[in-house]
Structures are given as structure tokens and as C-alpha cells.
Amino acid sequence: xxxxxxxxxxxxxxxxxxxxxxxxxxxxxxxxxxxxYKQPPSRQMILVIRQEAYKQQNATENRxxxxxxxxxxSFSLKISDSQLGDTAMYFCAFMKLHxxxxxxxxxxxxxTVIP
Amino acid sequence: DTAVSxxxxxxxxxxxxxxxxxxxxNLGHDxxxxxxxxxxxxxxxxxxxxxxxxxxxxxVPNRFSPKSPDKAHLNLHINSLELGDSAVYFCASxxxxxxxxxxxxxxxxxxxxx
Numbered sequence: 001x002x003x004x005x006x007x008x009x010x011x012x013x014x015x016x017x018x019x020x021x022x023x024x025x026x027x028x029x030x031x032x033x034x035x036x037y038k039q040p041p042s043r044q045m046i047l048v049i050r051q052e053a054y055k056q057q058n059a060t061e062n063r064x065x066x067x068x069x070x071x072x073x074s075f076s077l078k079i080s081d082s083q084l085g086d087t088a089m090y091f092c093a094f095m096k097l098h099x100x101x102x103x104x105x106x107x108x109x110x111x112t113v114i115p
Numbered sequence: 116d117t118a119v120s121x122x123x124x125x126x127x128x129x130x131x132x133x134x135x136x137x138x139x140x141n142l143g144h145d146x147x148x149x150x151x152x153x154x155x156x157x158x159x160x161x162x163x164x165x166x167x168x169x170x171x172x173x174x175v176p177n178r179f180s181p182k183s184p185d186k187a188h189l190n191l192h193i194n195s196l197e198l199g200d201s202a203v204y205f206c207a208s209x210x211x212x213x214x215x216x217x218x219x220x221x222x223x224x225x226x227x228x229x
Contacts, residue, residue, distance in 0.1 A: 033216060039156075045205065045220035089156055101146055101209050101216045102171050105158040 002027050004094050006106035013082045014114050020067075021077045021109045023092030029053075032096045034068065034075045035103075040088040048090070051075065082113045118142050119221040121206050127227045128196055136191045136224045138206030146170075147189035148218065149181060150205040158205070164189050165211065193226075201228045 003026045013019035025034070036048040051059045051068050058066050063080045079086055092106040119140045128134055140147060148171075149161040162181045163171035169181070178194045193200060206221040 035217070037220075043203065043223045043225075045207075045223075047217055047219075050217060091158060095216060097216075101211060101218070102160055102163060103148075103218060104160075108156045108158075110156075 002029075002094050002096065002104040004092055004104050004106040006090075006092055006109050008109045009107070010110045010112075012112040012114055013079075015082055015084060017082055018078060018080045019082055019111065021079075021090050021092075021111065023075045023077070023106055025073050025075065025092070025094045025104075027073070027094065027096065029096045032094060034066075035093040035095070036064070036066070036075075036077045037091045037093060037105075038086075038088045039091065039108075040085075045091075049077065079111075084113050084115060087111060087113045119206055119208055119219050121204075121221040121224050123224060124222060125225050125227075127229065129229055130196055130198060132196050133192070133194045134196060134226070135193070136204055136206075136226070138189050138191070138221055140187055140206075140208040140219070140221075142208055142210070142219060144208040144210045144219070145186055146209050146211055147183065147186070148207040148209075149189065149191050150207065152203040152205060152223070154202070162189075162191075196226075196228045198228050201226055 005024045032053045034051045038046045049061045065078045067076045089108045094104045122137045146165045148163045164183045167183045180192045183189045203223045207218040209218045
């Protein structure tokens with residue numbers, strides 16, 4: 001079974017600063033997808049960023065970027081210029097192909113952006 | 116326009132009752148899912164349907180029965196509700212083979228069993 005570990009249950013960052021959330025996973029698969037989802041207090045799950053394992057280039061989406069280290073099985077999320085609206089739970093997710101697109105989620109990191 | 120919708124958003128009920136949660140997606144996706152998020156925010160897959168066929172069925176009590184009348188709907192029926200069923204239930208959908216196989220989530224249904 002796949003496992004996804006987020007070792008930081010809670011983090012905080014000053015507005016406009018940069019923060020990095022860590023995620024590691026365990027798999028024997030070679031091709032898979034990785035995702036970061038955000039869950040604000042509204043409870044809605046929102047996709048932040050995604051990465052295909054066979055792509056070496058790290059994904060970026062505006063202020064969000066990842067550091068994907070396939071050999072180390074690490075997939076950290078960097079948030080630059082943090083904004084108050086970034087306050088949320090952040091979930092790392094792993095999906096291997098050809099298994100019904102089943103997601104395995106980490107336990108989440110609660111991020112608070114401090115004004 | 117809402118992509119994945121769930122009803123109701125809140126459900127409070129007594130132990131032993133039977134209840135249903137409905138999910139609909141208007142994205143044209145062929146795969147739908149149910150997740151349970153417990154009080155510690157841990158998200159776990161319960162079921163997955165592809166074109167109305169069950170493809171993932173994790174270790175879930177058989178009091179939980181998903182029903183997919185068509186590929187745009189996946190309802191969750193729960194019999195004999197127990198205190199431990201209290202959680203937030205999320206429906207999601209995706210399209211197999213589409214870019215990244217991204218899953219789109221509904222707003223969640225908070226179930227409270229008294």
C-alpha cells in the first residue's frame with residue numbers, strides 16, 4: 001500500500017513571507033501523480049498544484065511551486081509571498097495509475113498566515 | 116456553475132437511523148468517489164465507481180452502500196447509523212485518462228450522529 005507522510009501538523013508564516021510544507025511518500029511504482037490540495041475553513045477541497053512523476057521539471061502555479069525529488073520520494077510545497085487567504089489545511093496526495101485513480105492522502109498540515 | 120454538488124451539506128440524526136447523501140457532477144466525468152474525513156481531518160477513500168461500476172471498495176462496514184443510477188450521480192446510503200459515523204463525507208469525480216486525472220471535490224456533507 002502507498003503511504004503519504006506530512007510531518008508538520010501545524011505551521012505558521014508571516015504575511016508576505018515564504019513557507020515550505022513537506023511531504024514524503026512510499027511507493028514501488030515508477031509512474032504516478034502527486035498533488036497538493038488546500039482545504040480552507042469553508043471545507044472545500046481545492047487543487048493547488050500537481051506533478052507527474054516522469055516529469056523532472058518542478059511544477060509551478062503562480063506563488064505555488066513544488067520541489068519534487070523522485071529518488072528521495074519527496075514532494076514539498078513552497079508558498080511565496082504568503083497571503084491571508086492561504087490559511088488552510090494542506091493535503092499532499094499520491095495517485096498511482098491504472099488503479100481506478102485512487103488517491104492516498106497525507107494527514108495534512110494546518111497553515112496559518114499571520115498578518 | 117457547481118461542478119460537484121452534494122446534498123445535504125449538514126445532516127444531524129439519531130443513532131440507528133438510515134440516511135442518504137446525494138452527489139451529482141456536471142463535468143461529464145466517468146469516475147466518482149466517496150471519501151470520509153474524520154475529526155482529525157484524515158481523508159480516506161471509501162468507494163469509487165467508474166461508469167456506474169464499483170472499482171474501489173475499501174474496508175468499509177456493509178452498512179454503507181453506494182448507489183450509482185448513472186455516471187453523473189453517486190449516492191451514499193448508510194444504515195443503522197453509529198456514533199463513529201460522524202464525519203465529513205466528500206464526493207469527488209475525475210475523468211480517466213484526462214490530464215493528470217485530477218479529482219474535483221464536492222463541498223462535503225457534515226454528518227453528526229447523536
